[in-house]
Structures are given as structure tokens and as C-alpha cells.
Amino acid sequence: MTVADPAHIASVEAWREERYRRLRSEIGWLTLAGLGWLKPGLNRIGSAEDADVILPGGPPLAGTITVPDEGLPSADGDFLHEGAPVRDLALTSDLEGKPTLLELGALRLCLIDRGGRLAIRTWDTQSPARAEFDGIDHWPLAPARRVNARLEPTPGRTIEVPDVFGTIESEVSPGDLVFEVDGKIHRLQMLPGGDAGELWLIFGDATNGI
DSSP states (O other): OOOOOHHHHHHHHHHHHHHHHHHHSTTSGGGEEEEEEOOSEEEEEESSTTOSEEOSSSOSOOEEEEEOSSSOOEEEESOEETTEEOSSEEOOBGGGSSOOOEEETTEEEEEEEETTEEEEEEEETTOHHHHHOOOOOOOOOOGGGOOOOEEEEOTTOEEEEEOTTSOEEEEEOOEEEEEEETTEEEEEEEEEOOTTSOEEEOOOOGGGOO
16 A cells, blocks of 8 residues: 655645635636737727627726737726826737736726637626636545656657637647556656646646536
8 A cells, every 4th residue: 555645745735725826816716707808999898789899797888909910909988097086098918928907996906818819808807707716636646646757859850739618829848747656657748837847738628528
């Protein structure tokens, strides 16, 4: 019988608590409320049905976001940014570091860039899912499923990675993680995952549903 390592148990529990903290944050998955793609030129933002980006609440027309042919998009309207009214405010996207966060009552909005396509992502800080969240069901730790893997470098390799919007992007894959379970060898392709050289592993199984 494999005995669980107390330090490993503590590290997993710490990871889980940090995950819960991120989920409960103002701009976490529990508060995600909308996504609206932007067109070139003027985009009207609000709760009206004919708005270019429809918000889940707030005034029928909260403001506008203008996407120029060159340079940064800009916002104008009833939004606040760091407590100040927004007047022709240049917006940075999530690909340019920390995105510009706009506030509209309980809503938070920011600009995202997916393969050159720009969109507004919206969160609702008063989301019922956030208020009702009390954790995620999970299997108990299984020490026998804790495996040692070796990294086999794959210089110059790229793999195609789909995102939730259906966009396929080519990503550098620096290597495979190779390990053995129940006498069978498995390989998992890695992606760059952090500034300090961490690697990112994306995987799914039957418990992920779709």
C-alpha cells in the first residue's frame, strides 16, 4: 500500500485553496457573464437589445468603444477606471500585460485579443454562482497515481491548440512528459507555462464532460 506524503497532501490542499480564491475573485470564472466581439469603428455598449455588445445589466447605452485602424481601442461613457470617469480612455488587452479594467456598477469589463479578434469580456460581481459557491467535488488523493515523469525535449515542435472560441493557434511545444502507469508508457505534450520556465499541461478525461 502506497502511503501519502504529508508534504504532498499539504501542497495539493494549498493549490485547491488558491484555486477557490481565484474562482471567488471579482473577475473569476464564477462571475463571468458575457463576451461580445467588437467590429472596426464605433461599438455601442449597453443592455439594449440593439447594442453592439449587450451587457447583462446596466443602462441601455452605457458608452462606446472605438476600434481604430491603427493604435489602441478607446472607451467613453458611464464607465469608471480606477475610480475615475472614463473619457476617451485607451484600452490595453490581455495580450499586452494587465488589461484595462472598466467598472459599471457591479459589472467589470476588459478588452481581450484572440488571434487578432477583439472582444469585451464581462463579469458580474453579484453573480449568484459566486455567492453560492462552497467548493468543488473532488476525488481523495490517490498516492499510487502520483508518478515521476521525465521530460523529453522536442526542439522546434509546434502543436495546434483550440480555444473555447474554436480558434486554432499554433503553439511551441518544448517537450513531452513521459511516465509509466500500470506497466504502460504515456506521453503528454507540454506548453510553455510561466516566466520562470514552468511548463503547462492541458488534459481532459471522462469527468470533464464536454
